[in-house]
Amino acid sequence: MHELSIVLSIIDIAQQQAIKEDAAVIEEIEIDIGCLSTVEMNAFDFAWQQAVKETMLEKAERKINRINGKARCSGCEVFFPLKNLYDACPKCGEHLIDIVEGKELRVRSLIVS
Amino acid sequence: MCATCGCDAEGKVTMHEPGHQHEHDHGHQHDHSHDHHRKVVDVEKDVLHQNDLLAERNRGYFDAKNILALNLVSSPGSGKTALLERTLTDLKGQLQFCVIEGDQQTTNDADRIHATGTKVVQINTGKGCHLDAHMVLHAVQGIKPAENSVLFIENVGNLVCPAMFDLGEKERVVIISVTEGDDKPLKYPDMFYSSTLCIINKTDLLPYVPFDMEKVKINAKKVNHKLEIIELSCTNGEGLDRWYDWLKSKVLVPETV
Numbered sequence A: 001m002h003e004l005s006i007v008l009s010i011i012d013i014a015q016q017q018a019i020k021e022d023a024a025v026i027e028e029i030e031i032d033i034g035c036l037s038t039v040e041m042n043a044f045d046f047a048w049q050q051a052v053k054e055t056m057l058e059k060a061e062r063k064i065n066r067i068n069g070k071a072r073c074s075g076c077e078v079f080f081p082l083k084n085l086y087d088a089c090p091k092c093g094e095h096l097i098d099i100v101e102g103k104e105l106r107v108r109s110l111i112v113s
Numbered sequence B: 001m002c003a004t005c006g007c008d009a010e011g012k013v014t015m016h017e018p019g020h021q022h023e024h025d026h027g028h029q030h031d032h033s034h035d036h037h038r039k040v041v042d043v044e045k046d047v048l049h050q051n052d053l054l055a056e057r058n059r060g061y062f063d064a065k066n067i068l069a070l071n072l073v074s075s076p077g078s079g080k081t082a083l084l085e086r087t088l089t090d091l092k093g094q095l096q097f098c099v100i101e102g103d104q105q106t107t108n109d110a111d112r113i114h115a116t117g118t119k120v121v122q123i124n125t126g127k128g129c130h131l132d133a134h135m136v137l138h139a140v141q142g143i144k145p146a147e148n149s150v151l152f153i154e155n156v157g158n159l160v161c162p163a164m165f166d167l168g169e170k171e172r173v174v175i176i177s178v179t180e181g182d183d184k185p186l187k188y189p190d191m192f193y194s195s196t197l198c199i200i201n202k203t204d205l206l207p208y209v210p211f212d213m214e215k216v217k218i219n220a221k222k223v224n225h226k227l228e229i230i231e232l233s234c235t236n237g238e239g240l241d242r243w244y245d246w247l248k249s250k251v252l253v254p255e256t257v
C-alpha cells in the first residue's frame, strides 16, 4: 500500500532536516494527517514500525494531528464539516463543494538532539 | 539516491524497452556521533513534496514540447490496455502516440501495445502499488515522446494508491467497467475526486449484469461534480467516437506561423 511510500518520504524529510541541524537523533516528530488524505492509519502504523528501524526516527515519539475535513459549498457559500468526499451540503443538499481542509499531509516540526 | 535527478525512491523499479534495461538501487546511510543539544526545528514540508517537484518538472517538459500526458487509472481488468489498443489502432495516422505501461510484474501490456506499432516502455514496480513522478521521469527520458504527441501512462491497476501521486499529467482518466458495481465511486472516492474524465467501459455486457448506469453517474458526480463521463465498449466499439472527440479536443494544435 502507498502508506509505505508516505512513511519513507517522511523519514527522508525528517532525516535531511536533522542532518542539516547536525543532530544525532530525532526525539519527536509532529505530523499533520488530514482525515481526507487517503492515509489508512493502521497501514500507516504498520509501515512506520517497519520503516523507522535503523533510522534517526527509530526512537522518535510521534505526534500526529488529525485534521477534520471541511468544505465550502459553492452554491450557498457555507462552510461545513466533511466526513466523506460524497457528502452533500447540509443547507442546499447539493454536491457543488470545494474541500478547504482535511487533505493535509505535512511534516510540521522535529525535536532533535 | 538517483544521480540523474537527485531524488529518492523506495524499492527496486525496473524499466524495459527493446534493447534497453535500467535498474536503480536506492539506499540510505547516515552515520553521526558527536554531542548535541536538544532543539525544536520547524520543518513545514508536504510529505509528497519530492514527488510533486518531480511531477512539476515532468509537466514543464510536457508543456514545452506540447505533449498531452494522460494518466489512466482503474482496478485491474477494467480495460485500460484494451482501450489503448483500440485507440492506438483507430487513430493511427491522425495523432502521434507513445505509451508508458505500469505493472508490478511482466511486460505483457507493453507487448500488447508494441503489437499496435506504438512506441512503449514498461515500468515494473515490483511490490510498488502505484507509479510515481520519479519513475515517469526516467521512462520519459528513455522513450523521448515526440513534440505534439499524446503520451498515455497506464498506471498500476489499483483504485487507491495511485490517487495521491501526481505524475505531471494533464488529465487523469479513471476507468470502471459495468461488471464492477455501481458503488465504485463511493467506495474509492479519491480516485474519482482527482480525475477529470471517467470512462465506463464494457457497456456490451450491460444486458448480463445488474448495473445501474444512472446511479453510478450520480455517485460519481457526488464525489466530483466537474467529472466528465463517457460510456463505451472496447469490444463492440460503441461510444468510442465520444472518447476520440474528447481526446482530440485536448490536443492543442501547435500554431503554424
Ligand SMILES: Nc1nc2c(ncn2[C@@H]2O[C@H](COP(=O)(O)OP(=O)(O)O)[C@@H](O)[C@H]2O)c(=O)[nH]1
Residues within 6 Å of the ligand: B074, B075, B076, B077, B078, B079, B080, B081, B082, B083, B157, B201, B202, B203, B204, B205, B232, B233, B234, B235, B236
Ligand atoms: N466484454 C468486454 N470485455 C472487455 C472490454 N474491454 C476490455 N475487456 C476485457 O477485459 C479484460 C481486461 O482488460 P485489460 O485491458 O487487460 O484491463 P486492464 O487491467 O485495465 O489493462 C480483458 O480480457 C479484455 O478483453 C469491453 O469493452 N467489453
Ligand SMILES: [Mg+2]
Residues within 6 Å of the ligand: B080, B081, B082, B109, B154
Ligand atoms: Mg493493463
Ligand SMILES: [Zn+2]
Residues within 6 Å of the ligand: A073, A074, A075, A076, A077, A078, A089, A090, A091, A092, A093, A094
Ligand atoms: Zn449549499
